[in-house]
Amino acid sequence: MVETKNPLSPWQLFWQRLRRRKIAMAGGGILIVLYLVALFAGFVAPYRYDDLDTDYSFHQPVWPRVEGLHLVVPRYAPGNGTFVYQLVPNDTKPLHLFIRGDRYKWFGLIPATIHLFGTGDRNYPVFLLGADQFGRDVFSRLLYGSQISLSIGLVGILLSFSFGMIIGGVSGYFAGATDTVIMRLCELIMSIPALYLIISLRATFPPGMSSSQVYTMIIVILSFIGWAGMARVIRGMTLSLREQQFVLAARAIGQSPLKIIVRHILPNTFSYVIVAATLSVPYYILGEVVLSFLGVGIQEPNASWGNMLTAAQNTDYLRNYPWLLAPGVAIFITVLAFNFLGDGLRDAADTKSL
Amino acid sequence: MNLLDIRNLKLDFGTGADVMRAVDGISFTIGAGETVCLVGESGCGKTVTALSIARLVPAPPANYVGGEILLNGRDVLKMSNGELRSIRGGVVSYVFQEPGASLNPVFRVGNQIRESLKLHKPDKATNAEVIRLLKLVGIPAPESRIRNYPFELSGGMQQRVMIAMALASEPKLLVADEPTTALDVTIQAQILELLHGLKQRLGMAILLITHNLGIVGDMADRVAVMYAGQIVELAPAKDLLRRPLHPYTKALMNAVPKLAGDADRLSAIPGNVPRIGNFPPGCRFAPRCPIAKSECSEKIPELVEVEPGRWVRCPFWQQTTKPV
Numbered sequence: 001m002v003e004t005k006n007p008l009s010p011w012q013l014f015w016q017r018l019r020r021r022k023i024a025m026a027g028g029g030i031l032i033v034l035y036l037v038a039l040f041a042g043f044v045a046p047y048r049y050d051d052l053d054t055d056y057s058f059h060q061p062v063w064p065r066v067e068g069l070h071l072v073v074p075r076y077a078p079g080n081g082t083f084v085y086q087l088v089p090n091d092t093k094p095l096h097l098f099i100r101g102d103r104y105k106w107f108g109l110i111p112a113t114i115h116l117f118g119t120g121d122r123n124y125p126v127f128l129l130g131a132d133q134f135g136r137d138v139f140s141r142l143l144y145g146s147q148i149s150l151s152i153g154l155v156g157i158l159l160s161f162s163f164g165m166i167i168g169g170v171s172g173y174f175a176g177a178t179d180t181v182i183m184r185l186c187e188l189i190m191s192i193p194a195l196y197l198i199i200s201l202r203a204t205f206p207p208g209m210s211s212s213q214v215y216t217m218i219i220v221i222l223s224f225i226g227w228a229g230m231a232r233v234i235r236g237m238t239l240s241l242r243e244q245q246f247v248l249a250a251r252a253i254g255q256s257p258l259k260i261i262v263r264h265i266l267p268n269t270f271s272y273v274i275v276a277a278t279l280s281v282p283y284y285i286l287g288e289v290v291l292s293f294l295g296v297g298i299q300e301p302n303a304s305w306g307n308m309l310t311a312a313q314n315t316d317y318l319r320n321y322p323w324l325l326a327p328g329v330a331i332f333i334t335v336l337a338f339n340f341l342g343d344g345l346r347d348a349a350d351t352k353s354l
Numbered sequence: 355m356n357l358l359d360i361r362n363l364k365l366d367f368g369t370g371a372d373v374m375r376a377v378d379g380i381s382f383t384i385g386a387g388e389t390v391c392l393v394g395e396s397g398c399g400k401t402v403t404a405l406s407i408a409r410l411v412p413a414p415p416a417n418y419v420g421g422e423i424l425l426n427g428r429d430v431l432k433m434s435n436g437e438l439r440s441i442r443g444g445v446v447s448y449v450f451q452e453p454g455a456s457l458n459p460v461f462r463v464g465n466q467i468r469e470s471l472k473l474h475k476p477d478k479a480t481n482a483e484v485i486r487l488l489k490l491v492g493i494p495a496p497e498s499r500i501r502n503y504p505f506e507l508s509g510g511m512q513q514r515v516m517i518a519m520a521l522a523s524e525p526k527l528l529v530a531d532e533p534t535t536a537l538d539v540t541i542q543a544q545i546l547e548l549l550h551g552l553k554q555r556l557g558m559a560i561l562l563i564t565h566n567l568g569i570v571g572d573m574a575d576r577v578a579v580m581y582a583g584q585i586v587e588l589a590p591a592k593d594l595l596r597r598p599l600h601p602y603t604k605a606l607m608n609a610v611p612k613l614a615g616d617a618d619r620l621s622a623i624p625g626n627v628p629r630i631g632n633f634p635p636g637c638r639f640a641p642r643c644p645i646a647k648s649e650c651s652e653k654i655p656e657l658v659e660v661e662p663g664r665w666v667r668c669p670f671w672q673q674t675t676k677p678v
Contacts, residue, residue, distance in 0.1 A: 009503065176414070245455040251410055253470045253519065254442035263469070267460045 024344020042104030045140035056135035130323035160223035164230025172238025363421035374631030394580035447520035453512035464500025474523035
């Protein structure tokens with residue numbers, strides 16, 4: 001039997017080229033960390049997202065410090081004046097890892113109480129990023145908020161891209177009248193200013209919706225606008241791919257049009273789609289931020305990066321409590337990471353580049 | 355009853371003023387287990403004729419104007435989409451010219467063969483069957499080949515995979531559209547030998563499209579020579595090669611370079627193939643024909659049976675032509 005050395009598969013080649021792009025790899029690494037933390041938000045966050053204590057309104061960030069062999073958390077006492085807290089000297093509590101605390105659920109299913117770190121004492125709060133006006137830990141809310149903000153990007157892309165790919169594939173494959181009708185529809189949707197459409201669509205829904213309903217609605221609205229652009233590009237690629245001989249070969253073995261589109265044409269667009277998807281995720285994240293920022297998105301007390309930023313609308317708050325801008329920094333990092341990764345993927349998918 | 359009986363097939367491209375007739379009144383038959391060659395220059399309508407057998411020419415832009423394509427006695431031109439899908443692969447399979455382009459670049463070859471099995475032999479869509487097919491077409495180490503992507507195979511191997519795909523559904527008729535044009539001569543011989551052997555083992559009919567007269571002698575039982583959308587000569591292969599009757603066939607055979615003798619120049623047929631939609635009136639070969647007479651440009655001659663089994667579209671076929 002002839003032994004052949006297995007050549008690299010297309011994916012292996014792609015990976016090899018991607019690995020050489022350090023910025024893209026860094027972006028990818030940051031995203032992996034962000035998504036892992038979001039997945040285990042309940043465990044990493046020392047408090048719950050709705051754990052409020054008005055005694056700590058606008059408490060400044062509290063960082064543990066090294067004392068001897070331990071990490072200890074200092075205590076602050078209310079000072080003279082509202083929302084002013086002063087360090088109490090020589091009053092600390094050691095910081096524990098894997099400590100019992102508030103109840104939460106692993107992946108929303110398995111109840112648990114173990115947290116990554118904490119003091120176990122309400123008088124010694126660990127506010128890594130300070131507290132908001134209700135005395136809620138901004139760091140914890142940031143993590144819980146990332147569950148919504150980060151997943152909205154992925155789910156939105158999944159929805160709008162699969163929809164856009166099928167529609168675009170059908171449009172390009174059948175061409176003719178089908179194509180004309182679908183493309184005019186796409187242009188109609190693309191010509192509507194997205195933000196107004198979002199807000200007016202949102203206005204048609206009742207105000208007292210639960211958070212998960214709002215979450216679904218945001219995704220549906222954003223995807224409803226997002227599929228058209230994707231469909232148009234895929235349609236163009238399909239027009240060229242349908243003339244390929246392997247499509248004729250697939251027709252010649254009696255394959256149905258829908259399966260030819262899904263099995264033979266669309267997989268050939270994946271190298272483009274993966275790049276486009278990575279570069280489009282920020283659009284969905286920002287979409288949620290905009291809606292929540294305007295107060296029509298995720299509602300309090302649930303946390304999302306957008307509604308956390310609502311507090312930053314107030315310039316007084318911004319001047320005195322700059323840590324309220326933390327979600328903005330998180331958005332910035334996430335969007336940048338997605339763009340770096342997307343650029344790297346695009347270069348790696350381009351076989352003409354070195 | 356013949357396996358395939360094409361009667362007076364006419365096919366247009368485009369509509370209205372831009373209409374171009376690519377196939378103009380083609381008729382021929384293929385019996386079960388028979389090998390028929392379709393010979394002609396590029397653009398004469400060979401491929402369109404072959405694709406029409408399973409109605410694979412997309413309409414629009416094509417337009418099946420008239421005629422019948424009886425496959426197993428049923429008219430392909432009147433079939434529903436569902437019926438068409440079951441005969442495609444089920445009764446007639448195709449092997450195309452560019453094996454590299456006929457395989458989907460993003461799928462492993464094993465999966466592509468399995469796709470054909472799933473459609474027509476769902477209970478046999480197994481790895482073992484795929485390996486058996488690859489063995490049948492002479493691919494070494496098929497167990498490891500099924501995991502290869504098309505680009506990892508040589509042209510000859512790719513064409514073998516295509517043939518395995520075509521055979522998967524056990525068709526009655528294999529249409530091979532210039533299956534060896536993209537391959538070098540050694541591989542060409544191997545592939546033709548493979549097709550010949552498979553035909554004898556599996557008892558299927560073959561419609562072989564080629565512009566290579568050398569292949570005709572090796573493979574064909576009968577030959578149809580096409581020129582500008584029409585059949586100009588139809589004859590048993592041996593007779594045609596030994597004694598061509600139509601001036602075009604004669605010129606075509608004359609154009610094959612011979613090793614014997616001391617010819618310095620390659621002989622060619624003067625002029626060009628007329629463009630589709632711009633055919634001369636009367637006999638379409640007349641402008642290039644060495645024995646053309648004035649009446650040739652007036653009326654299209656009929657394809658007539660001049661000897662048993664030999665059909666020619668030229669009233670002056672008995673006239674000898676000087677080699678050009």
